[in-house]
Amino acid sequence: MSAQNQKSDVVALNSDHLSAEIDGEIVVMNIASGRYVSIGGPGVFLFQMLSEGPRPIEELCLGARDRYEVEEAQCATEVEAFVQRLCDEGLAVRTAS
Amino acid sequence: MDSDIALPAVPNRSGSPADLAVRCSADYPDTDAFALVGQNWSLSQNEWRLWDGKGLHLTQSGNVLHIRSEEDPEAAEQLQWVLGAGFCAMLLRHGSVPWHAAALAFGDSAILIMGDSGKGKSTTAMALIAVGARLLADDLVVPVIKGDDIVIPPVFLNLRLTRQTTNYFDVQGVAGADGKISVSVPQAPDDRAIPLRAIYVLGDRVDEIGAPVRLPKTRAWGELLKNLFARAVVPAFARSAHAGAVARRMVDRIPVFEVHAPEGLDRMIGMAETIRAAVES
Numbered sequence: 001m002s003a004q005n006q007k008s009d010v011v012a013l014n015s016d017h018l019s020a021e022i023d024g025e026i027v028v029m030n031i032a033s034g035r036y037v038s039i040g041g042p043g044v045f046l047f048q049m050l051s052e053g054p055r056p057i058e059e060l061c062l063g064a065r066d067r068y069e070v071e072e073a074q075c076a077t078e079v080e081a082f083v084q085r086l087c088d089e090g091l092a093v094r095t096a097s
Numbered sequence: 098m099d100s101d102i103a104l105p106a107v108p109n110r111s112g113s114p115a116d117l118a119v120r121c122s123a124d125y126p127d128t129d130a131f132a133l134v135g136q137n138w139s140l141s142q143n144e145w146r147l148w149d150g151k152g153l154h155l156t157q158s159g160n161v162l163h164i165r166s167e168e169d170p171e172a173a174e175q176l177q178w179v180l181g182a183g184f185c186a187m188l189l190r191h192g193s194v195p196w197h198a199a200a201l202a203f204g205d206s207a208i209l210i211m212g213d214s215g216k217g218k219s220t221t222a223m224a225l226i227a228v229g230a231r232l233l234a235d236d237l238v239v240p241v242i243k244g245d246d247i248v249i250p251p252v253f254l255n256l257r258l259t260r261q262t263t264n265y266f267d268v269q270g271v272a273g274a275d276g277k278i279s280v281s282v283p284q285a286p287d288d289r290a291i292p293l294r295a296i297y298v299l300g301d302r303v304d305e306i307g308a309p310v311r312l313p314k315t316r317a318w319g320e321l322l323k324n325l326f327a328r329a330v331v332p333a334f335a336r337s338a339h340a341g342a343v344a345r346r347m348v349d350r351i352p353v354f355e356v357h358a359p360e361g362l363d364r365m366i367g368m369a370e371t372i373r374a375a376v377e378s
Binding site: 015016017018019020022023025027029031032034036038 | 313314315316318319322323328329331332337338340341342344345348
């Protein structure tokens with residue numbers, strides 16, 4: 001799969017999760033597994049974007065770059081890592097557009 | 098309650114008009130009638146259905162809980178499942194959030210003991226009773242938020258203990274199919290709901306007794322929700338956000354500690370004394 005295809009992949013949060021904002025972080029639990037993760041920093045903004053509905057990767061990158069004034073390549077790397085973490089924990093699903 | 102089957106610690110016939118009727122049923126409900134279907138649940142506007150994968154089905158319709166079982170529903174293991182899954186589902190449907198925990202009180206201060214199965218929750222509860230605590234609940238706790246307080250009403254004053262534990266603490270009860278002994282705790286009647294002051298989450302057992310460690314709120318929230326009773330069916334009743342929010346309010350107001358039960362029943366009293374001293378300080 002080319003890098004261009006991956007940027008258009010759509011990320012959607014798993015509906016069966018619990019979340020709460022605590023002391024500036026967002027804690028999210030996979031209801032089925034009982035595993036939870038704590039998200040801080042720019043991840044809070046990205047999670048809030050996803051909470052509004054499914055988003056293409058490139059849209060998450062654009063939103064993060066606009067908010068945090070970060071270089072494109074670095075932003076893409078960090079967004080990819082964030083999305084991968086959510087998917088690994090069963091909190092999100094990534095589908096090719 | 099108006100029940101066709103014998104329920105532990107709860108009268109089968111309340112004498113007044115029942116809020117809930119429990120009936121044995123020979124028929125399975127038509128699953129096509131349910132709008133939402135999950136791994137082991139299905140839900141429509143007025144009914145829900147749970148099954149345990151072993152031939153036991155629960156269906157609530159209005160104020161009637163139907164039980165359809167391949168085996169004798171009064172067999173201890175299945176009955177525990179009825180009490181756990183069925184009643185928790187009803188509690189969730191009515192907006193209450195049930196927790197898998199033991200609840201005890203020292204005077205006017207209640208504590209919850211939470212932890213995975215096998216971590217020593219009920220044994221810890223028995224040790225706390227031995228040093229002066231009053232049992233409020235074992236296994237199923239439903240805190241009530243009243244203004245700024247979170248209070249714990251007493252319910253099901255039974256402990257399920259291993260035979261080794263009952264022998265050590267010299268208590269007696271009725272053995273279940275799983276070998277655990279159901280012990281009715283003798284204590285003066287008291288139906289007051291007690292304000293919750295602390296939550297203790299049991300970690301892995303250790304060799305030496307250590308001091309409880311207070312968890313940061315982010316971790317406390319996660320550890321609480323790991324002990325949400327019937328967590329898998331929470332989405333079925335559109336209670337995900339509510340359960341998360343209730344846990345959020347609890348960690349805002351109540352300190353949550355991690356504690357480790359020591360190996361050996363003879364050292365449980367020491368841990369219980371540590372907890373009692375912390376609660377009463």
